[in-house]
Amino acid sequence: MATAPTDKPSTDVQMEEHGLSAAEQLNINRNLEAKIRNPLEGIPREQLMTDVHHWVEKYGLQEHEPLFRKGALIAQNPAEAAAIDGAEKLEPEELIAIEREVTHRWHMPKKLFLTIATCSIGAAVQGWDQTGSNGANLFFPEYYGIDSGSTGDTLLVGLVNAGPYLGASLIGCWLSDPINNWFGRRGVIFFSAHFCIWPVIAAAFCETWEQQFIVRILMGIGMGVKASTVPIYAAENSPASIRGALVMSWQMWTAFGIMLGTAFNLAVFNVPRIQWRLMIGAPFLPAVPLLALIYFCPESPRWYMKKGRYPDAWKSMVQLRNHPIQVARDMYYISAQLEIEHQIIGKTNYISRFTQLFTVPRVRRANLAAFTVMIAQQMCGINIIAFYSGTIFEQAGFTRFNAMLGSFGFGMVNWLFAFPAFWTIDTFGRRSLLLFTFPQMFWTLLAAGLCTLIPTSAGDTRLGLVALFVFLFAVFYSPGEGPVPFTYSAEVYPLSHRETGMGFAVATCLFWAAVLGTSFPFILSTLDTVGAFGLYAGFNVVAFFMILFWVPETMQRTLEELDYVFAVPTTKYMSHVVSHDIPYFFQRYVLFNKNATKPSLYTFEGVAASAKHAVHHDEHPMAASSEDEKRAL
Numbered sequence: 249m250a251t252a253p254t255d256k257p258s259t260d261v262q263m264e265e266h267g268l269s270a271a272e273q274l275n276i277n278r279n280l281e282a283k284i285r286n287p288l289e290g291i292p293r294e295q296l297m298t299d300v301h302h303w304v305e306k307y308g309l310q311e312h313e314p315l316f317r318k319g320a321l322i323a324q325n326p327a328e329a330a331a332i333d334g335a336e337k338l339e340p341e342e343l344i345a346i347e348r349e350v351t352h353r354w355h356m357p358k359k360l361f362l363t364i365a366t367c368s369i370g371a372a373v374q375g376w377d378q379t380g381s382n383g384a385n386l387f388f389p390e391y392y393g394i395d396s397g398s399t400g401d402t403l404l405v406g407l408v409n410a411g412p413y414l415g416a417s418l419i420g421c422w423l424s425d426p427i428n429n430w431f432g433r434r435g436v437i438f439f440s441a442h443f444c445i446w447p448v449i450a451a452a453f454c455e456t457w458e459q460q461f462i463v464r465i466l467m468g469i470g471m472g473v474k475a476s477t478v479p480i481y482a483a484e485n486s487p488a489s490i491r492g493a494l495v496m497s498w499q500m501w502t503a504f505g506i507m508l509g510t511a512f513n514l515a516v517f518n519v520p521r522i523q524w525r526l527m528i529g530a531p532f533l534p535a536v537p538l539l540a541l542i543y544f545c546p547e548s549p550r551w552y553m554k555k556g557r558y559p560d561a562w563k564s565m566v567q568l569r570n571h572p573i574q575v576a577r578d579m580y581y582i583s584a585q586l587e588i589e590h591q592i593i594g595k596t597n598y599i600s601r602f603t604q605l606f607t608v609p610r611v612r613r614a615n616l617a618a619f620t621v622m623i624a625q626q627m628c629g630i631n632i633i634a635f636y637s638g639t640i641f642e643q644a645g646f647t648r649f650n651a652m653l654g655s656f657g658f659g660m661v662n663w664l665f666a667f668p669a670f671w672t673i674d675t676f677g678r679r680s681l682l683l684f685t686f687p688q689m690f691w692t693l694l695a696a697g698l699c700t701l702i703p704t705s706a707g708d709t710r711l712g713l714v715a716l717f718v719f720l721f722a723v724f725y726s727p728g729e730g731p732v733p734f735t736y737s738a739e740v741y742p743l744s745h746r747e748t749g750m751g752f753a754v755a756t757c758l759f760w761a762a763v764l765g766t767s768f769p770f771i772l773s774t775l776d777t778v779g780a781f782g783l784y785a786g787f788n789v790v791a792f793f794m795i796l797f798w799v800p801e802t803m804q805r806t807l808e809e810l811d812y813v814f815a816v817p818t819t820k821y822m823s824h825v826v827s828h829d830i831p832y833f834f835q836r837y838v839l840f841n842k843n844a845t846k847p848s849l850y851t852f853e854g855v856a857a858s859a860k861h862a863v864h865h866d867e868h869p870m871a872a873s874s875e876d877e878k879r880a881l
Contacts, residue, residue: 611745
């Protein structure tokens with residue numbers, strides 16, 4: 249950037265170069281005005297070009313300086329790219345590339361598709377790992393001698409099932425930060441794939457429940473590291489306008505893995521004596537292509553930039569965007585935001601990063617939101633079905649084979665209804681999907697439990713209703729609470745805390761999955777199916793209100809712009825919900841007042857002018873996240 253005058257502290261100058269005064273920077277952790285700033289807004293063109301010159305020299309990108317000069321001007325005012333004149337005037341193909349981001353937003357380079365496909369395979373491994381024990385639950389307790397039905401044996405069965413989640417939450421997730429720091433996103437995925445191959449194969453040969461528990465702990469280490477990194481890797485490589493859809497592929501293909509696992513369990517059900525060994529050992533299969541394909545994917549450009557390796561970041565991002573002008577724009581804008589972020593947080597180490605998850609206001613609010621959506625995924629009850637659907641259906645009166653068939657149906661519905669989220673997550677937004685789906689999960693889960701009270705003499709009617717409401721539960725879960733938690737958690741943390749924060753969020757999710765996996769057999773035997781389902785239906789109500797008050801929307805904001813979203817104090821956000829969001833909902837959807845409006849909490853300064861232009865012409869994907877925000881702009 250430009251050389252600082254000698255009469256000002258260099259940090260103040262750096263901050264002011266990005267359009268923020270020192271006072272505004274110091275107060276960014278307490279964003280009372282709820283403003284989202286473009287750090288390049290207001291910088292005179294001559295000064296901006298001088299900044300670009302110093303920037304490319306600092307980071308060894310001199311050969312691309314003409315492109316970065318154009319890219320900086322586009323980043324400063326995205327909607328006016330065609331109006332840039334002089335030496336930086338865009339060529340026709342550059343203008344077309346910028347325009348096609350909106351008109352053909354799903355037209356992406358092959359390497360980006362390969363990256364998302366590889367991440368999807370990693371998710372499928374995660375899903376299949378979850379369901380291997382689902383079918384095996386019907387067989388291995390007898391083989392291991394823990395099938396007496398006593399409280400001790402029931403808890404042991406739960407402990408074996410929870411092994412991967414204990415390994416993930418207590419070990420794997422916390423290895424994510426240091427391994428990411430040393431080896432990058434690709435290195436972490438390669439590392440985790442090994443833990444999803446060898447322990448899984450070993451699980452098929454275990455002779456005691458203690459051996460099975462140990463290898464499942466090892467498998468969990470790989471699951472934890474992978475689940476903490478793959479969504480981040482996808483988020484950092486994706487354009488903002490379709491980031492939600494690309495990152496949610498984690499959940500969609502996790503659901504596919506669950507479906508694949510239930511299908512495999514059904515296929516080997518009649519294999520004598522070793523069917524449960526095949527069910528537990530087969531999940532290693534998709535980890536093999538994951539191990540191979542990660543070699544051909546580019547590293548995250550943001551990780552390179554975090555390490556100061558900007559030429560490598562350029563080489564990586566060129567593979568992930570359709571045109572170099574997009575690369576120049578994105579890299580310069582990201583760098584400008586990262587310099588501000590560095591001023592807010594400063595240098596950190598592993599311990600300080602973890603501590604700051606709870607002490608730095610901007611990070612703490614993101615951490616609260618990520619914690620909420622992650623623990624809500626366990627509170628909603630999805631994993632009591634993913635882990636134990638075979639047992640639940642059997643207790644409801646299904647034969648063992650029909651119980652496996654019901655589990656397969658659940659897996660299929662869970663996967664198929666994840667597809668709508670590709671559209672809804674970047675159209676309606678993360679928060680809106682959650683607030684819609686949690687009430688639906690409440691009544692479907694409650695209805696499934698109540699149907700088990702129908703007399704067994706009702707026969708197929710009773711069984712059909714139980715299966716129907718379990719499947720309806722999956723219908724509502726899959727496009728809502730299914731894809732949102734990992735997508736959301738991968739977005740909300742600043743780059744400096746992304747690995748640590750995501751590790752904490754995933755550890756939260758998987759630790760409570762372990763608690764659920766261990767306790768549910770006991771809950772089921774104590775409360776019966778109707779009591780267990782009723783308990784989790786109640787948890788859905790609690791989770792709904794946690795999301796309502798603690799989870800801001802992140803749709804179609806760049807990862808760096810979210811610094812400002814999470815700088816708004818929680819009390820201010822909650823006050824807005826009470827005074828505007830709830831009355832608007834009542835007016836619009838209870839009283840059916842189509843003219844009801846609500847003010848937007850956030851003012852998108854800097855990009856606001858671009859947003860106004862885009863809304864007027866209906867052309868820019870980052871214009872606003874709702875009709876109300878469009879009106880406000």
